Amino acid sequence: MEHQNAKTLLSKYQSGQATDAERAMLEKWILQYNEDQTELHSQRIEELAGQIYKQLPGKKHRQNIRLWSIVTTAAALTLLTLGTWIYFGKTPISQTAPVSDILPGTNKAILSLANGRTINLKSNKTGINISADNITYNDGTKINTQVIPILPSMPLGPVPEPGPTSLNTITVPKGGQYQLRLSDGTKVWLNASSILHFPASFSGLSERKIELLGEAYFEVAKDSKHPFIVKTHRQQIKVLGTHFNLEAYPTQDITTTLLEGSVKVSDATRPVSGAIILKPGEQSRYIAGKLSSQPADLTLVLAWKKGKTVFKNAELKTIMTQLERWYNFETIYKSYPAEARFSGSVSRSKNISQVLDLLASTGEVHFKVEERKVIVMK
């Protein structure tokens, strides 16, 4: 009898159907569950803590870039032609990475709802669909969005003010990616290390306004009466219905690349005067408060969305910054090939060692992988 109750209780909790009383019961249970369990030795706890600490995000990059004697100019322009997979095609794909390797990123994101609920989105799904009254995975599976009630003063999370216009947030960590479809049908592909704020529903709003920090590709649903606006920390983009890629990481210049339709890009502080309009195939850059436009290299810009890491005539630093986000590691420069430029293309499903081998095959640079650190050597 109690067995059946217990079973029902857990499965109701899992599916988000549990009542307040049932949740309270589970909370009470878990607090007392296994309390008399023999504790870990404090030394062991500190060992585990040390391992956790090493993996924590946000550590400052050490400023130990030393420029060794510069690579000869003759070797400066290095071209890797690896559009084809001849080299990697032969190597068997192993499921587990060797000790000194880092696995590629996966589908990973945290959804924080305006009602205070946070959900770790599943890695075996690729995206979610938002609508005014529910949220599902893109294969139709329902996501439990009910609040787990605790005293209002307790959560540190967003202030609960449920309503269709309050903002939800999807956070994609380093080593992650995720897709979502907003309530108006607009599709968003989020790249690693990105945060997007969006309302549960746009209904009743004159503008469809969202905020991005990081990189995303947008396919905006056409609706000429309700302009779609993407705000970033310094720039804003106004569109009616269009396809574009926006790269707005806090430490980099903001790049907006248009594929289809038309967009108006402007300074966040002067949306009217400083605006420029992009045509398909063009790209705008926001550098030190100034916007400029130029023709874009679309294969380069869209590579991430197509599951590739592509670089063309790029400095090592640019490549490493990009790799750090997808593979979630930290680069330590013991040497820096200042004159070398690299070009190449690698699938995002490869382990880091395979990408680094590729770069090293030019002879310009070598790497050592230690846990989540990549050391750049001569």
Add this chain to the structure above:
Amino acid sequence: MLNYTTLPDKELITLLKRSDHLAYTEIFKRYHYLMIIFAYKKLKDEDAAKDFVQDLFTSLWLKREFLLETGNLSAYLYVSLRNKLLDHFSHQKVADKYIDALADFLSKHPTTNTDYLVREKQLSDYIQKQIQALPAKMRQVFELSRHHHLSYKEIAKELSLSEKTVNSQMVNALNRLRTKLGLFLWILVASFTLVNILSW
């Protein structure tokens, strides 16, 4: 140079919201032990406990901008970890492992109180008990920061004074500080005091 070890939790949250990594590290230093114990007790598996705690602190950093300054850090961490554990326990593949224990609990506790206050009290009692059970050295880390941020209510209770008296004494003290130590420090202390006033 700011001494993070003596900062109260609330100050750490304010700094964390500004992406202060030292504040984040201090929070980790302060709470890793309690969190690892909690996760380990419930999971009985070192590696799993490690993963859960890592996940907990990782999301704390990722969501730092959205934290509420008035929140209670210890309750936040416990509730987040508890919810992560409950999500895990109720997952179909693992639920069977816990059915017996839960069924046993249900037979002893046929009903429960759903009142928020009661539930919060339960949790804060649990947290207090856990802090008390810490090894002396770990507990000190807490006490160092804790006695700096007693609220008026708590000070009044300790000294058996009315809150109003304590309040006016604080204001006097602040005024004295203002003249002696200059505006900057005053603002610092005042804003911190204000946080305390607002939080109860």
